[in-house]
Amino acid sequence: MTLIDGKKLSETIKQEIAQEVEAIQKAGGKTPHLAAVLVGEDPASQAYVRSKVKSCEQVGFQSTLIRRDASISEQELLDIVTQLNEDPSIDGFIVQLPLPKHIDENKVILAIDPRKDVDGFHPVNFGRMAQGLPCFIPATPFGILQMLERYEIPTSGKHCVVLGRSNIVGTPISILLSRKAKVGDCTVTLTHSRTKDLPAEVRRADILVAAIGIPEFVKGDWVKEGVVVIDVGINRVDDPTAKNGYRLVGDVDFEEVAPKSSFITPVPGGVGLMTVTSLLLNTLKAAKKEIYP
Numbered sequence: 001m002t003l004i005d006g007k008k009l010s011e012t013i014k015q016e017i018a019q020e021v022e023a024i025q026k027a028g029g030k031t032p033h034l035a036a037v038l039v040g041e042d043p044a045s046q047a048y049v050r051s052k053v054k055s056c057e058q059v060g061f062q063s064t065l066i067r068r069d070a071s072i073s074e075q076e077l078l079d080i081v082t083q084l085n086e087d088p089s090i091d092g093f094i095v096q097l098p099l100p101k102h103i104d105e106n107k108v109i110l111a112i113d114p115r116k117d118v119d120g121f122h123p124v125n126f127g128r129m130a131q132g133l134p135c136f137i138p139a140t141p142f143g144i145l146q147m148l149e150r151y152e153i154p155t156s157g158k159h160c161v162v163l164g165r166s167n168i169v170g171t172p173i174s175i176l177l178s179r180k181a182k183v184g185d186c187t188v189t190l191t192h193s194r195t196k197d198l199p200a201e202v203r204r205a206d207i208l209v210a211a212i213g214i215p216e217f218v219k220g221d222w223v224k225e226g227v228v229v230i231d232v233g234i235n236r237v238d239d240p241t242a243k244n245g246y247r248l249v250g251d252v253d254f255e256e257v258a259p260k261s262s263f264i265t266p267v268p269g270g271v272g273l274m275t276v277t278s279l280l281l282n283t284l285k286a287a288k289k290e291i292y293p
C-alpha cells in the first residue's frame with residue numbers, strides 16, 4: 001500500500017509555482033494576485049480562507065481578503081463581485097461558500113467573470129470542462145487529477161466509482177475521469193443517496209473517489225484488493241483525547257480499507273491540501289492568461 005502524500009505533493013507544487021512567480025517578476029511581469037471574499041463567521045470557512053491567503057504568501061502571490069458581515073445584502077455582495085471583475089490588478093478571485101441563506105449562491109457564481117473564476121464554479125467553466133475545452137477546473141477535482149498524475153497511477157480503461165454527486169466534487173470528477181485525457185479514459189459510475197446496493201457498486205471500483213461527507217462510511221469488505229482510494233471527505237468526530245475535542249476523518253474507514261488498497265489518500269494530509277494548491281495553480285493560469293488568452 002502506498003500512501004498518497006498530499007502534504008509533500010502540495011509542497012512540491014508550491015515550490016514549482018514560487019519559482020514561476022520569481023521568473024515572472026524577474027522578467028518584469030505582474031505578480032499574480034488572488035482575492036477572496038469571506039462573508040460571515042463560519043469557523044470552517046474562516047479556516048479555509050486563512051489557509052488560502054497563507055498559501056498565496058508562501059508562493060509569492062499578492063492576496064486580498066475582503067471580509068463582510070453575514071448581514072450583507074445580496075446586492076452589496078454582487079457589487080463587490082462586479083468591482084473585482086473590473087479591477088485589472090486582480091487576476092482571479094473566489095467567494096467562499098457557503099453563503100448566508102438570504103443570498104442566492106447561484107446568482108453570485110453567475111456574476112463572476114469566467115476569466116477570473118479560479119474556483120471553476122461558473123457554468124461557462126463547467127461547460128467547457130464537460131466539453132474538454134480549456135477551463136478552470138474546480139480545485140478539489142483538479143487536486144485529485146494532480147495526485148493521480150504525479151503518482152503515475154494508470155487510469156485508462158479503469159473502472160472508477162465516484163461516491164457523491166455534488167457540483168464541486170462528485171459530478172466534476174466523474175466528468176473529468178471519463179474524458180479523453182492523460183488522466184482520464186476511465187469508465188465511471190457516479191453513485192449517490194438513491195443508488196441501490198452501494199457496496200456492490202464500490203466493489204467494482206479500480207479507483208474509488210469518496211465525497212459524501214459521512215465519517216468512515218466505506219468499509220473494508222466494500223472494496224476489492226488493489227483498489228486506489230481517493231478520500232475527499234473531511235469530517236469532524238468527537239475525540240476527548242484530542243486537544244480540541246475532535247479529530248478529522250474521511251469518508252473511508254482507513255484502518256479497514258488501507259490494507260486492501262494499492263494507493264490511498266490519508267485524512268488529514270490528503271486531498272484537502274491539494275485543493276488549496278490547485279487554487280494557486282488556477283490563479284497562476286489566470287495571471288498568465290493561459291485559459292482565456
Ligand code: NAD
Pocket residue numbers: 140163164165166167168169170191192193194195198211212213214232233234235271272273275
Ligand atoms: P455534499 O455534502 O454537497 O453532497 C454529498 C453527496 O453525497 C450528495 O451527492 C449525496 O447524494 C451523496 N450521499 C449522501 N449520503 C449518501 C449515502 N448514504 N449514500 C450514497 N451517497 C450519499 O458533498 P461535497 O460538498 O462534495 O462534500 C463531501 C465531503 O467532502 C465532505 O466531507 C466535505 O467536507 C468534503 N470536501 C472536502 C474537500 C477537500 O478539499 N478535501 C473539498 C470539498 C468537500
